[in-house]
Amino acid sequence: MSRNLKVIPLAIAQLVTAGAFSATFAATAMAQQQGADAGGQPMERVEITGSFIRRADAETPSPVxxxxxxxxxxxxxxxxxxxxxxxxxxxxxxxxxxxxxxxxxxxxxxxxxxxxxxxxxxxxxxxxxxxxxxxxxxxxxxxxxxxxxxxxxxxxxxxxxxxxxxxxxxxxxxxxxxxxxxxxxxxxxxxxxxxxxxxxxxxxxxxxxxxxxxxxxxxxxxxxxxxxxxxxxxxYTDRLGRGDWQSLDMSRHGGANKALGVITAQNTAPLTLSPYLLNPNVPRTSGADNSAAFAFFPGTACGSYAQMASGGCAYDDPYKEIQxxxxxxxxxxxxxxxxxxxxxxxxxxxxxxxxxxxxQGFSNFPSSYGTQLEMLSGVPPHYVAGTAIPAIRVPANYPGNPFGVPAILRGPIPNAPARNITxxxxxxxxxxxxxxxxxxxxxxxxxxxxxxxxxxxSTGGLNVPALNAALNRASNPYSVYGKNTDADMANIFRTVSSxxxxxxxxxxxxxxxxxxxxxxxxxxxxxxxxxxxxxxxxxxxxxxxxxxxxxxxxxxxxxxxxxxxxxxxxxxxxxxxxxxxxxxxxxxxxxxxxxxxxxxxxxxxxxxxxxxxxxxxxxxxxxNGNSASSGGVGSASDAVLCPGGYRADGKYPKGTVIASCNESLIGLTTTNPDLKxxxxxxxxxxxxxxxxxxxxxxxxxxxxxxxxxxxxxPLSGTPVRNAPEPSDCADGNGGSTICTPSIGRIAYYPATPxxxxxxxxxxxxxxxxxxxxxxxxxxxxxxxxxxxxxxxxxxxxxxxxxxxxxxxxxxxxxxxxxxxxxxxxxxxxxxxxxxxxxxxxxxxxxxxxxxxxxxxxxxxxxxxxxxxxxxxxxxxxxxxxxxxxxxxxxxxxxxxxxxxxxxxxxxxxxxxxxxxxxxxxxxxxxxxxxxxxxxxxxxxxxxxxxx
Structure with missing residues (x-):
């Protein structure tokens, strides 16, 4: 038996050696004479894919x-x-x-x-x-x-x-x-x-x-x-426990644990099934007790740092689908x-x-909101000045915030409508x-x-500026767990179409x-x-x-x-x-x-x-028409705004734009009329x-x-940058402050086909x-x-x-x-x-x-x-x-x-x-x-x- 046959499953291989096969192609008998059947009667000529000439023999020179x-x-x-x-x-x-x-x-x-x-x-x-x-x-x-x-x-x-x-x-x-x-x-x-x-x-x-x-x-x-x-x-929740093919935790095989809601060296503040607060001024170190940086809302599925650290907040996304x-x-x-x-x-x-x-999964509280790249036909792609929000925070006096400083919200937005694209x-x-x-x-x-x-x-889309404004209202702010007004819900969660x-x-x-x-x-x-x-x-x-x-x-x-x-x-x-x-x-x-x-x-x-x-x-x-598309091309630190590169301990030199130390890079491709x-x-x-x-x-x-x-x-080596805007910058002591750098963050790297x-x-x-x-x-x-x-x-x-x-x-x-x-x-x-x-x-x-x-x-x-x-x-x-x-x-x-x-x-x-x-x-x-x-x-x- 040939080497190729050995790799075919045994049930098939046995049939191969026995000669019990069939052709993949719709072949009429090769013995047919062109234009007549075995009795000498005219045969119907038909058109076979690959030729416009009608013919009597269905077995053409091309494989069909x-x-x-x-x-x-x-x-x-x-x-x-x-x-x-x-x-x-x-x-x-x-x-x-x-x-x-x-x-x-x-x-x-x-x-x-x-x-x-x-x-x-x-x-x-x-x-x-x-x-x-x-x-x-x-x-x-x-x-x-x-x-x-x-x-x-x-x-x-x-x-x-x-x-x-x-x-x-x-x-x-x-x-x-x-x-x-x-x-x-x-x-x-x-x-x-x-x-x-x-x-x-x-x-x-x-x-x-x-x-x-x-x-x-x-x-x-x-x-x-x-x-x-x-x-x-x-x-995927219908197939839990069926094997490694549907598991996100490869730690038992020496790999990473990418399961949701689990603390890892790469993610010290994971998304969980319920929201919680983070103190932005308390550094988090991989492998250490970071409980001082966390505050949990009472009565939630993930209710303590000890529960999170022990893996008790892990979950499977109920929205993800196999088909x-x-x-x-x-x-x-x-x-x-x-x-x-x-x-x-x-x-x-x-x-x-x-x-x-x-x-499209959960609507999660975003941690920041970058300058918006607008792409419209007939207008060069451009960023809209003033649209960036340096950090999505709740104020120090927000109900349930114990830190005394504006805090970061992490996790899903409760009662948010389902996010689907139909x-x-x-x-x-x-x-x-x-x-x-x-x-x-x-x-x-x-x-x-x-x-x-x-x-x-697209239903349930998140209007981030509207959410940020509602969270930071002086009176009656958007509630994480209480009932919110119909006007807030309609303004924050929108349906868009094309x-x-x-x-x-x-x-x-x-x-x-x-x-x-x-x-x-x-x-x-x-x-x-x-x-x-x-x-x-x-x-x-x-x-x-x-x-x-x-x-x-x-x-x-x-x-x-x-x-x-x-x-x-x-x-x-x-x-x-x-x-x-x-x-x-x-x-x-x-x-x-x-x-x-x-x-x-x-x-x-x-x-x-x-x-x-x-x-x-x-x-x-x-x-080669009139088009543009953008997509992620990886992540890296910005050599200008984060010259020292990413640091796992978060202790960056003063003035470092923290978000630029792990920048999600965007490639923007426009058309090329000279394509052959x-x-x-x-x-x-x-x-x-x-x-x-x-x-x-x-x-x-x-x-x-x-x-x-x-x-x-290839992406241009010179990125297009945003205009300088207020950003989260390192204070040199492991915390952050707001500063305006002399140069804007990377917007995108341009390219053409x-x-x-x-x-x-x-x-x-x-x-x-x-x-x-x-x-x-x-x-x-x-x-x-x-x-x-x-x-x-x-x-x-x-x-x-x-x-x-x-x-x-x-x-x-x-x-x-x-x-x-x-x-x-x-x-x-x-x-x-x-x-x-x-x-x-x-x-x-x-x-x-x-x-x-x-x-x-x-x-x-x-x-x-x-x-x-x-x-x-x-x-x-x-x-x-x-x-x-x-x-x-x-x-x-x-x-x-x-x-x-x-x-x-x-x-x-x-x-x-x-x-x-x-x-x-x-x-x-x-x-x-x-x-x-x-x-x-x-x-x-x-x-x-x-x-």
Missing amino acids: QVITAVDMKNSGYTSVAEVLQHITANGAGNLSQTFSGGFAAGGSGISLRGLNNNATLILIDGHRMAPYPLADDGSRSFVDISNIPFDTVERIEILKDGASAVYGSDAMAGVVNVILKKNLVGTSISAEGGRATEGGGETTHVTFAHGMGDLATDGYNAYIGLEYRHQDPIK PKTENINLLASLTKQLANGWQADFKASLFQSQVRLP TDSKAYRVVAELHGTAAEWDIDASLGYTRNNLSRQ YDTSELAFAELRGSRAVAKLPGGDLMLGVGVGSFRTELSAPAMPNPDGYTNGAYAFGSETDTSAYMEFVAPVLKNLEIDGAVRYDHYSLAGSSTTPKVAFKYTPSDSFAVRGTLSRGFRAPGPAE PEESTSATFGIILEPVKGWSSTVDLYQIKVKDQIVGG INANSTRTRGIEFGTRYRFNLGDYGRLKTEFQYTHAFSYVMTIGGVAYQLAGSHGPAGIGADTANPKDRAQFDLNWEKGKWEVAGSMHWISSYDLTDPTSGQFNCADGGTMNGVFPTGNTPDYFCRVHSFLETDMTVNYKLDKQWTFHASVTNLFNKQPPVDVSTYGSGRPYNLSLHSAGAVGRFVNVGVAYKF
Whole structure:
């Protein structure tokens, strides 16, 4: 057995050695003669993703995976996003709705080959969709796959090859084409519901579809489909005690204790479940008795310093969630009409709505309030003078303050309303298509308009100046525990909202025909022209204090294109394909992208295929339009205002601006109109085997190299500073006083995106399918898919970093990591009224290193989030263990009308492996790869009725 097979779980390995597999690709028999079936009758020619020329042979020179509606139903999942995120070609940079803290919170994207979600083109019925209005990491545009309907999908075709020569920008890593149903007859109703056996996550999924007319007999078909899906949240408090993956206390392993409410060397005044007071003039020293600095309110959950010091004030945040509350409503109307002379018209209109509630945790008393950075379109980012509050304090005479000096409030604000961000995404789509034949040309014409309206609402936001003023009123100040007036509550806790839109309109005209006879068949030529226009309007959401300082992006761009392709069966067993496309972007300039491919079939049981192509990705409005985004880039001491650096004992020299000794640094990125498009070169080479009828296999090598990748440019070495304002300064005796330094605190470090990096990834994909006829015991179908990355090399500043099997590149899409191997094994058995389907999804282990972030060994790798700050990461955590998810579905067809089904995902309740370097979940596990483990076993049952 090979070394690679040894790392695959034993259950899969045994099946591999037995040869009981299936192909990942929807392959028709290779023995089919082009244009005719075995009986010599003309075969229907269809369009396969990756080419606009209709063909009879579904096994193209490019590797294409097909997921049918039956496959989706048997997966046990109830959303397109869940299905796509489990495919083996999905890699680093994918985005999940569970990442509540991202720039594009609420959206979900797929990343083929780990090249990020903006290098994967998402299509519906071969046409583009308007992207999600919010960009991933503030810069990468992507199509939100969480609001694509589930029940009206006929199939999903995944092209795992560069396809810019046919589709243009964004198809460097491949294409996902979601194909909706064209012919639906009768009425069907289905309902299903499920929940996690560990608690939480209740899901309801209801569908209704009604179709009239049959294309074959009536010449038309019209249908409507309505789908509703609701998912309740799963909280971390539902999973307490399940293992280290959900623990914030790594002290028992020699690491840091990051649990809430616990005193540590880094945090001598932790946030607890109840507020308390701190004396700012009493220094606190790690490991010492600091009780003189604390004052607790009577009757609170954390009522004394002794209780805090002993760990009795520790708690788990009841707001943090493993998966959020979501709701989807999808409505699709379709009309397909046969016209005279073989022409056909197709109209589709749809509304796909996705709502997500993302909790933001407690409203805590802030310790200070810095000068507000205001970011508005058309105005250079600027700080608003006079908005800084040096320290949020209660006065010396505040009820319960025993210190005789203004005191610091720590902890949550009692009775504060819940803090949530709710996103409501509505994707509108209207498309008209016309297909037919004229003068021996197969003609396809289409017009379409798509729009994504995103409403965001933030509730319970804290207006810090209003809170500070209310706490310091001379009479009737804001009460920590008493009842406060409705006017105070409305002024201090505010609801703010924003409205973002993304639009895309397109027009396309294509034609193809046979232009000559070759020894292997007709030489087919395809030509086409098209244009699409995108517009983005994504203003920043205002703060509760009235200032606007979030990311914003505005812009519009028009692409005009022309393309040509050919399919040349130069011999009966040799096909050569080619394509070239020209695109002109109004902002990014022009690109010409060619592609050539071949398929050689020396026998009915064996074929060789390969492709070579160029690709590109045009910069989006968030990169070269009118946009800005800010984000944390770490913390450090200000060499000017805190020349001695951070001191754990707090005893700074007189005049030191204390807050500048541990400054949270902000990077502010604005756009760069001089950006060039990213460019790629991709190649595949593979074989197709069908040694016996019903057993087919494919092996494909791939390589994709992307250059001129658009990344955030280096931060300027000279920061932009605020104007000098009164600040907390050291008095030289361990206490503080108010002073106004001669220079302002650091505001931000400016940066712009640049064309800098390059990435090259190489790998292999293996797929095999086998169908067994078991006679009286039914039929058995097996499928196996395996993807292995030989390398994933990112070059930054001329230095190449190998990231395959590592945690890099960090900072992209919730730090998703780069495992080398993913595998999926599917088993489907049918007999009479019964159908049983099982799937195993396996993700290999990976280590904590990320050379792009200076983490070259395990000791470095564990320090990313301060879990093991001394670099002493235990061997057990140096490598994130592999993960195997097992799913099962059972269908029982009672009669022609009634079908019952039940499914279980993560059947064996496998827990996620510990990952101490990831950050997206806030816990030491990787939410992009191992969320199924955090959710746990999930049981779903349902019924469908057709009439």
